Amino acid sequence: MNAAPQTPDPRPALARATEQLAELLDGLRPGQLDAPTPCAEFDVRALLGHVTGVADRFANLGEGGSVVGPGVPEWAAGLPAGDWPDTYRRARERLLAAWRDDARLEAVVTAPWGTVPGRIALSGCVMETVVHGWDLARALGRDPGLDPEPAALALATAERAVPAGSRAHIPFDEARPVPADAGVHERLAAWLGRDPHWSPGTAGRGTGTA
Template sequence: METIDPRPLYARATEQAAALIATVRPEQLAGPTPCAEFDVRTLLSHVVGGTLRIAVVGEGGDGLAVRPFADGVADDGWSDAYEEVRERVLAAWASDARLAEPVKVPWGEVPGGQALAGYVMELVTHTWDLAEALGRPTELDPEPAEFALAVARRVLPEPERDADTPFDTARPAPEGADAHGRLAAWLGRSPLPHD
C-alpha cells in the first residue's frame, strides 16, 4: 500500500532528469550506458517515451497504447522533447483523485499512486544510467533515489530475476555506494568505467 504521495519526488526526479538531459551533446548520443541494450540516444528515447506513457495514464488514457520510445527527435532536440512531456506529466498527475484511481501500467492494474511510484523508480534509475554514460556531470539528488530503492525492494523483493523482468539479477552494491548506486545494483546495473 502506497502511503507516501509520490508526486513531489517524481517532480524532483523530473527536474534532475531535465537538468542532466540538457547537458547531452550530439556527439555523446552513440555512447554506451549501463543499460547494455541502450546507447545514450536510445536511453533518451526511452525516458521521453516512458514519461509520455505515464502522462497519458495520468490523463486517464491508455498508457499501454503508448510506445515507450520517442521517435523523430533531432540530435539537439532531446532537452525540448523531455521538457514538453515533463510539463504534461506533472499536469496530468496534479489531481489528488488520480492517486487512488485504478490505472493500467505494464505490470498490471494498480492505484495511480503505486503506478507513479513505479515511474519514480524507472526515471531515477534511467537518470543514473544517463549520468554514468555522460561521466557524471551533475550531482544527483539522493532523496528520490532512496524512495526509488524502497519501491524497487518492495516490487522486486527477490534478488534473482527471470527473463520476463525488465531488470537484471541484483548485484552487490559497491562499498560506500550512495542511494543511486545501491538502486542501480539492486536493479542489476554496474557503473561504467571512468578514467
C-alpha cells in the first residue's frame, strides 16, 4: 500500500503569499482604511490588523510559543495608513525567520484547530494569508495578477480542513458554486464562503471571516 502523500513544505508558498500581501500595502491611502472588504466584519483597517496578528501569532508558534491572541490587535485601530507597510513587513520577516529551521516543520505544535505537525499548522497560515490577500486586493481594486502558486496550496489546505457540508461551528459561510473555468483565487474564496465576484460596489454582501 502506498503511503499517504506528505503535505509539501509550505514555506515557499508562505514567503510568496506574505510578499504579495506586503506589495498590496505600498501606496495605501488613509481613505482606504475604512473601505469594506469581502469579510463582512472587517473593513480594510481591521483586515490589516488581522493579517498582521496572524503573522505574529504564527511567528510565536514557530518560536515555540502560543497562537492565542485577539483576532484584531487593539493597536490596529490607531495606526496611520503610512505605517502599515513597514508594520506588516516586520511581522512577515519575523514569521519567516521563526520557521526557517526545517525541524520546526515536523515538530508537533498546537494550532487553533488542534495539535498537528508544524507543516500542517503553517499550511493553515498560508490559507489565511492567501485568502485575506485576495480580500485586500478586492477591497483595493488590485486583484488582477495575483500569483496562483500559493493559492493552489491554500485551496488544497482549505478543501482538507474546511468541510463541504455544515459549517455551523466554524467561521465560514457555506461554500459557493463557481464555474469550471474559475481561477484558483475565485475557487478558494468560494470554498471559504465568499462571493468570488465581490467588489466594493457589492459591499453589504460580504461573508464569513477567518
